[in-house]
Amino acid sequence: MEGVTLTTNNVWMMICTALVFFMHLGFSFLEIGLTRQKNTINILFKNVFIICIGLLLYCLVGFNLMYPGSFIAGVIPDYFFNLFGLSAPFKEGALDLSYNEGYTYWTDFLFQGMFAATAATIVSGAVAERIKLGSFMLFTVLYVGIVYPIAGSWKWGGGFLDKWGFYDFAGSTLVHSVGGWAAIVAVFLLGPRIGKFNDKGEVQAIPGHNILLAAAGVFILWLGWFGFNGGSVLSADPAATSLTLVTTSLAAASGGIAAFVVSALIYKNYDLTMFLNGILGGLVGITAGADLMTPTDAILIGLIAGGIIVAGVSFIDRLRLDDPVGAIAVHLICGIWGTLAVGVFGSKAGLTQLFTQLFGVLIIGTFCLLTAFLFLYTIKKTIGLRVSKQEELQGLDKHEHGMDAYPDFRLNQH
């Protein structure tokens, strides 16, 4: 009997793993679609690198760091000091099926490994079109290899945030905000793309070169979220998984509709990019409590996330931060909203929970801001963060890769 339960659960988890893997194509499409053609190969290179190195790092370091046996001083996963030691990347007896009722050790590793790379992907969108490839790759190694798993260990690895009652079902904070905090630091240290703000500091739109691609990316991401949230149930429990898929989809739908309606009312325009980011905002917003909400709760969380997106994109612009894909509004701001929403809606709602959630947001935020700043500032002062002015103007594809993405098409250079 147990064998069949494990098999069914494991099948579900493996499919969810495949769907989360596929999100990396969605993120790539979104980032490329919303930027200029001259940086296409560079963006692809970053994203292909992220998934490859992310998996390898998670195998070598991250998995053990994120799910340690115990903590030193309650904060540092004990595996940390084994990092350069002789400890094996995988535990002995990995094929021991008594490991878990929901999935095997290998499924656990692969599902969590697919998550790990996501944090770097979020940063990738925000720093697009001006970051040095080598610097970005170095930062990815450090952030995905060390910061992401340590932050995750505090909740998902059974650390102090978990003990305090902090709740983050599938990672509004632990994945999306972790990426979002680094994104805001990186955008601040990099500065805006040439031409994003004019001499008076006014925003100049830099249109993405393929809106179709951005929309396809959002469809793929929504599909991937079936696995991202559905798999975070960590079993195929019918009630929990199916409710999670319903709340996830309804929040996506209402987030999109809200962003479309609000932006249409304010800007008198049917803005597809806003619609798409509203969907993503709804998805990020529901992620912290997708298993706790009723459908009505989910629709409300999505509607608010959609409104936040419209305000958030404009707010980031007003801060003179240049985030080409809206990653900060989507992943950081809606990630915070989703985490707090666990204290406002659903079966855990309450003032104590709300404060615990806020605490978790602040602690993870502080840790991410500090580490991201430490890494990025050091990189900036040593090998440099930003490509030369000429390279930025001509495009990173030509300089870093010596190739054009679309050699058969006649292009407008801008």
Place this chain on the structure above:
Amino acid sequence: MEGVTLTTNNVWMMICTALVFFMHLGFSFLEIGLTRQKNTINILFKNVFIICIGLLLYCLVGFNLMYPGSFIAGVIPDYFFNLFGLSAPFKEGALDLSYNEGYTYWTDFLFQGMFAATAATIVSGAVAERIKLGSFMLFTVLYVGIVYPIAGSWKWGGGFLDKWGFYDFAGSTLVHSVGGWAAIVAVFLLGPRIGKFNDKGEVQAIPGHNILLAAAGVFILWLGWFGFNGGSVLSADPAATSLTLVTTSLAAASGGIAAFVVSALIYKNYDLTMFLNGILGGLVGITAGADLMTPTDAILIGLIAGGIIVAGVSFIDRLRLDDPVGAIAVHLICGIWGTLAVGVFGSKAGLTQLFTQLFGVLIIGTFCLLTAFLFLYTIKKTIGLRVSKQEELQGLDKHEHGMDAYPDFRLNQH
């Protein structure tokens, strides 16, 4: 024991739900690929809107309307008169797992909700490049919110067509023709795109701007049909689901080959668009009886569907109807063919069944034609259906959205 059966069934249904969701990207790709670049954002906007509003409407209205407890006068789902009342969108005790052996209440809602939006997507393709966005959105709300679930209730909700023995496994009639009937009304009321027919009434081809995208759309749709038909078994029963996938794939393959060969014989040309529409015709054709057919039956149904596509596309042209993507031939004509094929091939074949199928086609057809005409004619006479001539010539992207889809590429305007 029951728990494991339910879990396995539910896993299958959730995956099928994800695949049907993904079909919306397939439909978008197909429609965009077969039309001009100047309307890309508009088409994306329509399709993103359809999936979002479709899910929300199905949550608020459609699900209860389509699966009512009982009918008034045998035709009107009793929920209809609760629509503006106080009844909850979801039944009490939704998490009661005794609901069904095949899946949970939430899975049922989400799977059926993904179907609901499809009907509007079919219309979207037929009216592309000239319909007003606001008018299309209004029509979508009415058609997906009311017409689709009422028509569906007559068979899938246990209504009179079901009692008469009408058979429609996964929706050749209930989904594809329901969309197709509205498409033909809309195309008739809209009139052809400027330039589609010259002064003598001869057809002028308006080539799609990205055939690659159309082909990718068909691949995605075929993949999605694994869920569309496979999930319509409503359990993971190994024999029924696997036979369904086999008949579905063989009909797709033979539909494609037939359309390719027939069109090559007639037009002396390897016509990729015809090949692709043949695949879709085979898929729509097998949908009504995918669980009843042998592989040989499926191949024959597909071959006939492929031939119908070549004849159908030319027939629609001769009627001076302008259907940019061939939606009427694919979804309406092959939908009718598939529904009738249940009386000709497979385990239910027989004259009585054939007449019952024909009856069902006519009743659903009449209902859809009347309601679609009522809605679309009213919209035409009030807020208008069609964009201005200038807007159509310059493209809907510029006028309705103030954006270009491909700003970095140099384009031919036509």
Place this chain on the structure above:
Amino acid sequence: MEGVTLTTNNVWMMICTALVFFMHLGFSFLEIGLTRQKNTINILFKNVFIICIGLLLYCLVGFNLMYPGSFIAGVIPDYFFNLFGLSAPFKEGALDLSYNEGYTYWTDFLFQGMFAATAATIVSGAVAERIKLGSFMLFTVLYVGIVYPIAGSWKWGGGFLDKWGFYDFAGSTLVHSVGGWAAIVAVFLLGPRIGKFNDKGEVQAIPGHNILLAAAGVFILWLGWFGFNGGSVLSADPAATSLTLVTTSLAAASGGIAAFVVSALIYKNYDLTMFLNGILGGLVGITAGADLMTPTDAILIGLIAGGIIVAGVSFIDRLRLDDPVGAIAVHLICGIWGTLAVGVFGSKAGLTQLFTQLFGVLIIGTFCLLTAFLFLYTIKKTIGLRVSKQEELQGLDKHEHGMDAYPDFRLNQH
């Protein structure tokens, strides 16, 4: 009890089937992305034809040929002489669920049918931009209809290679090399594209027209490999399937990183195409023994495969063979490497196994080289293999299909 086990296994196998189907879109994207825009429709036509005819042929001939009851002279599947007889394409009692513990007869057919078409797809990439469509289609029918299933029967159908202990888990040899051997014959008989080598015999790069598409293809192929290798377990056994997914993904990741690093060291360039082909090389390399390896083994196999790709692409160039997508390096050379790796790494490693693997490679290679040469040489001497010089220069889309793939875009002809 057995019922639930079968159901769960069957669900997994059906999902894997869907993922392998989707690989055909990945192969299409890769091939189109790495070639010129003027042959886009032609490439799509080939690939859509391959999946359609592949499934139909596998239904009519291949399935019975590949899994025969017995062999004549130990080599010829007994079904071979029934080919033009009266034997039914499908066995009686196909719905008899005692067929297998892992899946139904129909699932078996469809999963294996999706594999069958892959061999032809591999050839398609190597012969792109210059082969006659009719000739390619004829070759596909012969190779997929006869050669692939006979070669497969020797191992997977219980033939002599299986009895000798040859191991090929998911087809490094039986699928990838079978395609690769035909590719090298076809490339040799066709000759290089006009302009690939200059008068001095030096390589002239012919850049692909859409690198984004190539990258998307690789993401889709990686996703599909979850099904390709995961389904080759032939059940949902949790330990075996999840380990297989882990080894598959780690080999892909390390193959990509190795190809990127090696090519960066040699060519002082961040070469995305090499990175992508490294991922594919890692995937092909792990395929023969994905269920036998530890994660560390998988990483090592991938690293070596990545290095092989960089050397292999350059080696094929030096042989003056023109393989536009690198199919020979990826599928043939890494296919051989993966097959041999079963004798070097993992639980079957040993000198006897290594020689058995080498034997299998040589026997299958000889059979494929001979049959591919027989078919292709006959075609060359009768109806011809290669399009005219004018047709090649103007593009196959215009001549064979009378259409442009991207009529709204302004293009550079080259």
